[in-house]
Amino acid sequence: MEEIVLGIGITALAGALATVAGAAEDTESDIGSQGDPNSQVQLAPQMGYIHRIFNKAVSGEPPAYGAWCVIGAGVAWALMQINYNPALAIILGSVIAVFVQGIYCTSGYLGRIASLAKFQQPVYIDIIKSLTPVTMAHAFVAIFCTVAMCYLMASVLHHPFALPLLGLVWGIALGAAGSATGNPFYGKERQYQNQKFGAGVPISASGNIVRYAEAGQRSSLDNGWFTTKFAGPASGICFGLIVFLELWRTILFEELLNGWGAIIIGIILILVFTLIDRWVEKWGRRTYGPYTSEEASS
């Protein structure tokens, strides 16, 4: 019984860490402009829209966060092998991972923008100076929380995987959660706020992303203002729920039916979420219907 109570406590703590990690990860990738919305940022100069948005061409978020978290967990593991205190080891591991992440960001921006010289897109060096530290700070929070969560799983819950492998698996999951949940807010909402509401993104508007603010010009930091409020919490809840429910079903139902209990509960959870998703989709379509132009609706 005591073991289960401890397990539930760790589950709650890991879920909380994952929520923070998810929110930080998505905010980082939106300020840095990573993942699928970045294709529009890449396209903009080719369509004649010179911009001051960060263009962090590293790779998709899942492999990128898999890499950062596995570096953090790997270095933390190595330092713990030579008897560093786990807390210190995790912090140092995350610092080195963030260092690597920051360098990848700067080289990605410089490389992509320099290769767009044909379209007269200048390299705005102040973008690198002001935005890289911001993305690094968010990435540190995301990596530290994920590695700490993995350490809890490895040491307290006695997960059979070694710490770096856990970091890899959960890093990829973190990137996938942030990419799937958070990116629509940035790519489909924020980048196209200059289009008619609900109109979708017609081909003719490709690359015509929001580059000017109410007063002055926007950089990716302004996208962070928007996505921190909407995309970040959504990604946080998504990743937090994934981690919490995953651990919860394992802790409570692993003893049942020789371990099959946890698997059956997992399948039931998937079915429940599929039904909820379907219901939300049908409700959305019924309530808002297909897009009609203003003349037709009035």
Added chain:
Amino acid sequence: MTVKMEASAGKLSEKTLMIYGIVVALVGIYLTQINGFTGVAVFSFFGGIGAIAALWWGSDTIKHLCSYGLGTGVPSAGMVAFGAGAIAMIAGTKFNLIIPFVGISLVPIVTLILAALIGAVIGYIANNIINMNIPVMIFSLTKLSIVGALTMLGFGAMCTGTFSFNGLVTGGLSLQMEPAAQAAANGAQMFTVTVIPEFAGSLIGGATLAVIFFLGAMALQHPFNACLGPNEQQDRTLMLALEVGFLSMIVVAVMSYAFLDIVSATIGLIVALIGWIYTYKQYIALSKRDAYEWLDAKPIKEVGGDQ
């Protein structure tokens, strides 16, 4: 899928890059064998240099493969290279036989041949069974899987000081003593000492190889992924390959503190840091050369568009 886009024709041809890449990678990995002869691990960092050479060559191969309209497939190419390379590398390390009269191990050569075979099979499946129909697919995946295998072998050798399978799965040895018998005469006790290898603290058992896998895969795909565009220049892309290679080497050097003595690990770290600072500066200079303009805190210069 078979529309060929422009890939910058550089000064260095693909063949030249391949020869330099393979030779330097093999020589670097073989130089770590001096560790075994001398009994000190200070030569481990040569493995990292070999790995960087392989990455440098691989980033150019990715460029030629991905110029066939695989824009979003650039990171995937890095992953597939290391997936194929991982199998070859782990299998290859089992062949730790010393070639007579030459005194060098079979491991790197066998790894290279295995990687080429596995890469060719994967390339054949992708091209002829999944029907991707890219002319350079089979040869490119063969080369990329060699790059993946040699990079992992090089960084693995740098991290642990050896490239034999036993060295990669055994973290340390612990001694277990059990009282065996008591000699009757003077009461002296006898013990049986059993040597128990610790697998959890090793490169493969501790999953540190996963870190090397991802460090390598990111470093392999990043140069071309970051520099693609109409004004991509070969020297800038290759300089970025060296830069991310040394950056990966820094992380490997930090992790090697768990396996090597302090002096050897520090030598690796210093070499990596010096190499990284130099190549990063060079890369920024080359970006400045190729950029349309290099502006600090200046407004958008409109060239067209609606606004």
